[in-house]
Amino acid sequence: MKKENHFITPDQLKFCLKESLVKLNPKTMARNPIMFTVLISTSIMFIISILVLFGYKNQGSFVYNFLVFSILLITILFANFAEAIAEARGKAQAESLRKTREETPAKKIVDGKIINISSSLLKKGDIFECSIGDIIPSDGEIVEGIASIDESAITGESAPVIREAGGDKTSVTGGTKVLSDHIIVRVTAQPGESFLDKMIALVEGASRQKSPNEIALTILLSGFTLVFVIVCVTLKPFADYTGTTITIASLVSLFVCLIPTTIGGLLSAIGIAGMDRALRANVITKSGKAVETAGDIDTLLLDKTGTITIGNRKATNFYAINSNNLNEFIDACILASISDQTPEGKSIVELGRNQGFIADQSALIGCKWIEFSAQTKCSGVELRNGVTIVKGAMEAICQIIESNNKVFPNYAREISHKIAENGGTPLVLAMDNDVMGVIELQDIIKPGIQDRFERLRKMGVKTVMVTGDNALTAQYIANKAGVDDFIAEAKPEDKMEYIRNEQSNGKLVAMMGDGTNDAPALAQADVGVAMNSGTQAAKEAGNMVDLDNDPTKLIEIVEIGKQLLMTRGTLTTFSIANDVAKYFAIVPALFMSSIPALKALNVMNLSSPESAILSAVIFNALIIPALIPLALKGVQYKPIGASAILRRNLFIYGLGGAIVPFIGIKLIDMAIATIL
Amino acid sequence: MKTEIIGLLLQIGLTIMLSYPLGYYISKVYKGEKTFLDFLSPIENMFYRICRIDPKEKMNWKIFLITLLTVNFVWFFWGIILLVAQGVLPLNPDGNPSQSISQAFNTSISFMVNCNLQHYSGESGLTYFTQLFVIMLFQFITAATGMSAFAAMLKGMSAKTTHNLGNFWVYLIKSVTRILLPLSLIVGFLIIIGGVPMSFEGKQTLTTLEGQEQTISQGPVAAVVAIKQLGTNGGGFYGANSAHPLENPSYFTNMIEGIAIMLLPMAFIWTLGFYIKKHRFALGIFLVMLLPYLSSVSIAVGQEMRGNPKIEEMGISQHSGSMEGKEIRIGAGATALWAMSTTVTSNGSVNGMHDSLTPLSGMLAILNMQVNCWFGGVGVGFMNYYIFIIIAVFLSGLMVGRTPEFLGKKIEAKEMKIAIIITLLHPFLILCGTAIASYLAVSDPQLASAWLANPSFHGLSEMFYEFTSSSANNGSGFEGLGDNTNFWNISTGIVLIISRYLPIIGQIAIVGLLASKKYIPESAGTLKTDTSTFALMTFVVIIIIAALAFFPALTLGPIAEYLNL
Numbered sequence A: 001m002k003k004e005n006h007f008i009t010p011d012q013l014k015f016c017l018k019e020s021l022v023k024l025n026p027k028t029m030a031r032n033p034i035m036f037t038v039l040i041s042t043s044i045m046f047i048i049s050i051l052v053l054f055g056y057k058n059q060g061s062f063v064y065n066f067l068v069f070s071i072l073l074i075t076i077l078f079a080n081f082a083e084a085i086a087e088a089r090g091k092a093q094a095e096s097l098r099k100t101r102e103e104t105p106a107k108k109i110v111d112g113k114i115i116n117i118s119s120s121l122l123k124k125g126d127i128f129e130c131s132i133g134d135i136i137p138s139d140g141e142i143v144e145g146i147a148s149i150d151e152s153a154i155t156g157e158s159a160p161v162i163r164e165a166g167g168d169k170t171s172v173t174g175g176t177k178v179l180s181d182h183i184i185v186r187v188t189a190q191p192g193e194s195f196l197d198k199m200i201a202l203v204e205g206a207s208r209q210k211s212p213n214e215i216a217l218t219i220l221l222s223g224f225t226l227v228f229v230i231v232c233v234t235l236k237p238f239a240d241y242t243g244t245t246i247t248i249a250s251l252v253s254l255f256v257c258l259i260p261t262t263i264g265g266l267l268s269a270i271g272i273a274g275m276d277r278a279l280r281a282n283v284i285t286k287s288g289k290a291v292e293t294a295g296d297i298d299t300l301l302l303d304k305t306g307t308i309t310i311g312n313r314k315a316t317n318f319y320a321i322n323s324n325n326l327n328e329f330i331d332a333c334i335l336a337s338i339s340d341q342t343p344e345g346k347s348i349v350e351l352g353r354n355q356g357f358i359a360d361q362s363a364l365i366g367c368k369w370i371e372f373s374a375q376t377k378c379s380g381v382e383l384r385n386g387v388t389i390v391k392g393a394m395e396a397i398c399q400i401i402e403s404n405n406k407v408f409p410n411y412a413r414e415i416s417h418k419i420a421e422n423g424g425t426p427l428v429l430a431m432d433n434d435v436m437g438v439i440e441l442q443d444i445i446k447p448g449i450q451d452r453f454e455r456l457r458k459m460g461v462k463t464v465m466v467t468g469d470n471a472l473t474a475q476y477i478a479n480k481a482g483v484d485d486f487i488a489e490a491k492p493e494d495k496m497e498y499i500r501n502e503q504s505n506g507k508l509v510a511m512m513g514d515g516t517n518d519a520p521a522l523a524q525a526d527v528g529v530a531m532n533s534g535t536q537a538a539k540e541a542g543n544m545v546d547l548d549n550d551p552t553k554l555i556e557i558v559e560i561g562k563q564l565l566m567t568r569g570t571l572t573t574f575s576i577a578n579d580v581a582k583y584f585a586i587v588p589a590l591f592m593s594s595i596p597a598l599k600a601l602n603v604m605n606l607s608s609p610e611s612a613i614l615s616a617v618i619f620n621a622l623i624i625p626a627l628i629p630l631a632l633k634g635v636q637y638k639p640i641g642a643s644a645i646l647r648r649n650l651f652i653y654g655l656g657g658a659i660v661p662f663i664g665i666k667l668i669d670m671a672i673a674t675i676l
Numbered sequence B: 001m002k003t004e005i006i007g008l009l010l011q012i013g014l015t016i017m018l019s020y021p022l023g024y025y026i027s028k029v030y031k032g033e034k035t036f037l038d039f040l041s042p043i044e045n046m047f048y049r050i051c052r053i054d055p056k057e058k059m060n061w062k063i064f065l066i067t068l069l070t071v072n073f074v075w076f077f078w079g080i081i082l083l084v085a086q087g088v089l090p091l092n093p094d095g096n097p098s099q100s101i102s103q104a105f106n107t108s109i110s111f112m113v114n115c116n117l118q119h120y121s122g123e124s125g126l127t128y129f130t131q132l133f134v135i136m137l138f139q140f141i142t143a144a145t146g147m148s149a150f151a152a153m154l155k156g157m158s159a160k161t162t163h164n165l166g167n168f169w170v171y172l173i174k175s176v177t178r179i180l181l182p183l184s185l186i187v188g189f190l191i192i193i194g195g196v197p198m199s200f201e202g203k204q205t206l207t208t209l210e211g212q213e214q215t216i217s218q219g220p221v222a223a224v225v226a227i228k229q230l231g232t233n234g235g236g237f238y239g240a241n242s243a244h245p246l247e248n249p250s251y252f253t254n255m256i257e258g259i260a261i262m263l264l265p266m267a268f269i270w271t272l273g274f275y276i277k278k279h280r281f282a283l284g285i286f287l288v289m290l291l292p293y294l295s296s297v298s299i300a301v302g303q304e305m306r307g308n309p310k311i312e313e314m315g316i317s318q319h320s321g322s323m324e325g326k327e328i329r330i331g332a333g334a335t336a337l338w339a340m341s342t343t344v345t346s347n348g349s350v351n352g353m354h355d356s357l358t359p360l361s362g363m364l365a366i367l368n369m370q371v372n373c374w375f376g377g378v379g380v381g382f383m384n385y386y387i388f389i390i391i392a393v394f395l396s397g398l399m400v401g402r403t404p405e406f407l408g409k410k411i412e413a414k415e416m417k418i419a420i421i422i423t424l425l426h427p428f429l430i431l432c433g434t435a436i437a438s439y440l441a442v443s444d445p446q447l448a449s450a451w452l453a454n455p456s457f458h459g460l461s462e463m464f465y466e467f468t469s470s471s472a473n474n475g476s477g478f479e480g481l482g483d484n485t486n487f488w489n490i491s492t493g494i495v496l497i498i499s500r501y502l503p504i505i506g507q508i509a510i511v512g513l514l515a516s517k518k519y520i521p522e523s524a525g526t527l528k529t530d531t532s533t534f535a536l537m538t539f540v541v542i543i544i545i546a547a548l549a550f551f552p553a554l555t556l557g558p559i560a561e562y563l564n565l
Helices: A010-022 A033-053 A062-099 A195-204 A212-241 A248-258 A261-280 A288-294 A304-308 A323-337 A343-354 A394-403 A410-421 A449-459 A471-481 A492-504 A516-524 A536-541 A553-591 A596-601 A609-633 A642-675 B002-031 B038-050 B061-088 B101-112 B128-158 B168-193 B221-230 B251-275 B279-306 B309-313 B331-344 B359-371 B380-399 B413-443 B445-451 B456-471 B486-515 B532-563
Strands: A105-110 A113-118 A127-130 A140-150 A161-164 A182-187 A283-285 A299-303 A314-320 A368-370 A378-382 A388-392 A425-431 A434-442 A462-466 A485-487 A509-513 A527-531 A544-546 B204-207 B213-216
Touching: A010 A062, A033 A062, A033 A212, A033 A248, A033 A261, A062 A248, A062 A261, A062 A609, A127 A140, A212 A248, A212 A261, A212 A288, A212 A553, A212 B380, A212 B413, A212 B456, A212 B532, A248 A553, A248 A609, A261 A283, A261 A288, A261 A553, A261 A609, A283 A288, A283 A553, A288 A527, A288 A553, A299 A304, A299 A492, A299 A553, A304 A462, A304 A471, A314 A323, A314 A343, A323 A343, A323 A378, A323 A388, A323 A425, A323 A434, A343 A434, A378 A394, A388 A394, A394 A410, A394 A425, A394 A434, A410 A425, A410 A434, A449 A462, A449 A471, A449 A553, A462 A471, A462 A492, A471 A485, A485 A492, A492 A509, A492 A516, A509 A516, A509 A553, A516 A527, A516 A536, A527 A536, A527 A553, A553 A596, A553 A609, A553 A642, A553 B380, A553 B532, A596 B532, A609 A642, A642 B380, A642 B532, B002 B128, B002 B168, B002 B251, B002 B279, B002 B331, B038 B168, B061 B101, B061 B128, B061 B168, B061 B486, B101 B128, B101 B486, B128 B168, B128 B221, B128 B251, B128 B380, B128 B486, B168 B221, B168 B251, B221 B251, B251 B279, B251 B331, B251 B380, B279 B331, B279 B359, B279 B380, B279 B532, B331 B359, B359 B413, B359 B456, B359 B532, B380 B413, B380 B486, B380 B532, B413 B445, B413 B456, B413 B486, B413 B532, B456 B486, B456 B532
Parallel strands: A299 A462, A299 A509, A462 A485, A509 A527, A527 A544
Antiparallel strands: A105 A113, A105 A127, A127 A182, A140 A161, A140 A182, A283 A544, A314 A434, A368 A378, A378 A388, A388 A425, A425 A434, B204 B213
């Protein structure tokens, strides 16, 4: 996917401006109690302005009242604009994904016959066919065949991926291209109901629900708003009693400035931006809540393979017992592995091919495969001429050889030992009970993964490696990669068990998975990220889908979640801290003319009561668009420990929030003073 | 002047020193651990048996609250009946009459809610019987009610996951037998040595130096005064409270009574640390409370000792400070200290007239009550602070990128809703009450002159103070306000009830809800609440909420008055 680098396009801008006005609809505004009170205040000021125009006395000039009204209106528009921008950006991101899959021809199979229809007519359960060069018309599951597929339209990754029927890599995504072979696919989603469609709806607001934290924050902010309703309403009788006159414009301005409009105006934008950031990381979230929960994750379950190590164990070296026999040995290795569908077997063939050895197809005719069995613990081939080649763990081969009264060579033992010491797995190969050599299999730990785990540890996230290896190998790799815990010889039930156990201790668990047997664990985990290549069951069970199929994506998701919460927290703090300065601007202005002694409170030395009030409301309005970029980008998360983050954010947004408006209001006042 | 300040420092220092071991002792009492007063167990068990209480019954937060409220309701009628019948009951050597029903209603409510707003004078409005079995009894049991709620809170906070907040009856009885009674005996004994009367004889008549006859009221004063100070009650034996020479005869008794005001509220913060085993957390809270207390004390002491410039202009020397409404034997400094102590805690006893405080001291007294959690009332002080902790935890939790948790429990919408209602309640009651009073005063100037001794800013302060004092369950009066009218009796009565019970209900509900939640172990990403940063955060939250809510009103009252000085 193309990453959008520019902040906003002219088209989006036009859309957002229109949307800001559309959102003035009181029904829409009522979703946000804080801005709704601003709307009411604006309406009051509108009525007052009109009344003043027709001769209502003691409320100041029409121009002043109308200015206050206009600025309040602009404040609301700015808030609407912030939400519109967030929506527009999120939508643009999602649309660019959706565009890839619109209106492609589909070869639907009906009663064994192929009918050409448009992709939009495909329904859930339909079967279609794709051959070389076809664009896959819809999300689906391969029911027959194997193909290499170019998913770059979605993931941006140019290397093709293999998808095949049966197993864990059955999913294909609409908009991707078949590069080779032929597959038959069953449609898994109704048109308009794919994950992407759901995500777009989520961003657009129709189905957007407030997340638990957002609800709690809204309660807090509504509380603050209510306090100021009380403060401003009761101020009127107080002023009357002490013989001070207050204009309605001043009271309304005081109210609007004091309520947390900054965070109130940006709140929904922050939420949408969180989902948008996830989408930018190529993760489709099924709800805003999932992103938020990701920030709270305590335990992260990671598959060893593909996350901590690169792929599966790979053959890295051939060691022949007799160095003159190396070619023969490698040939034998390939022959013994060619039907071995395990990743290790495949990697042996691959390593051989890389060294210029290709299996002699003629030798394979009429041969018998020796499948891996629990008794023999080895696999191999019996050739037509009766020669048997077996490969397996050292102990297994040793046993076979010794039972045939032959000697297991010491050299093979030495090599095996050396390989094991380096965290590798030795695989001994014997032909007709003669040891020919040892194959070295190695787990390759991804570069930089230790740093990422260190980062997670500082965030307070415990990492758990899940692997099918035995405990010793698992321990070795766990130590080397720096994970906190591991599950060795893991069966799907073990994952489930581990997640349940952690959860019963009050922890939130995230995991990533792709296979159908991962589905229960994905559903059980608080954050379950399914790989896009995974089975439909896995995708349904999780609450996010990663388009890149990148297991380390979880780390990014956790950071996105934390950023989301932090952005809300810091902007709330900023918004409330702003009130101090606004008080010092407005309160003296309210009473200065009646009680001259209160001039002493005018610490900013603002030029006149009117200009003080106007400066405060203008500042209050301007701060919203000024903070839109921060709301959309999110406050930067640094894994420096909770207390250090709190200190840092309190300093920047708390203290900053207290100081900035003093400067801002003073500057605006100076500008107003020169104009008037 | 120097000795005056040394006296003040000594008093504050002594209080802090004494509060620490006392806090440790109280934590043991509430945990049910062994203490040296265990020999009282048979007496307590006798109470349980007589009242058919099962001391082992576990209460969840709802049952706990129902029990608390029910018994308070019963006490309310007990109070009214005795006050109405006091004229015919024994221990009435002066032959004082029964209270009218409306007055009894007011008195009973005011003492039941631990506020002790007094619309009568003890000398003539009560008998020794009601002094002891209504006033003093209530001063014990209502203080113990707040302490029991606090004990339940401790229980809820320390457990990992529980529905059990402990047994209200056990907390109540132990608060009295193990904490309030022994301390009252000590304080009572000390002030008796200092000259406070303790007798059941009637008024004494004496001939003054001028040759005139004067009758001097006396009675079981020391007993009432001790618990009045210790239980943040504040309702004095005499109408003039601790400004009365027999309630507070000397600088020595003033110091003892002053220490008694702050002792338990301070000790409870240490108790918190010992009980939930988080000493740094408790220390942080203690310092957050101590700092504004000391600041307000230094400002008030400075203001009062400097004197009033307006009076100085009239040619009256102010070298011993602003002495209007103060007692010579106590002095300006010690009166200022008392004024701050009695308002940071919800005590409400006075040793001078708050109406005569200089504007800034008056404002601080109001502000202290508006915050209502710089140490605060016995037990309930921390409970008020707890609400601010919840809000601070929520904000700072978000700021560190995690769903906010406090002591391993997630704070969600439900708790937030309750916390916000409780936070809103205080400004709502104070501002709306004062607004209604102001409105009435504006629309009927005659009414205003009947109510208020002063017009304009100071008049506003007087009304503002009365509602603040009621809502904070403080009970002190700014005076200068004719408060024995229907409007003030009814309006403050309503405020009293709401402001006492709603917060307790809300706070216990939050604790109960949180206690029953799943416990989340701490990780590196968890917000630590025992750091100085978090303490600062809570402080800022309290200041901002209180300041934001009350700043405009304060501007029109004491601030305008000060700037016009």
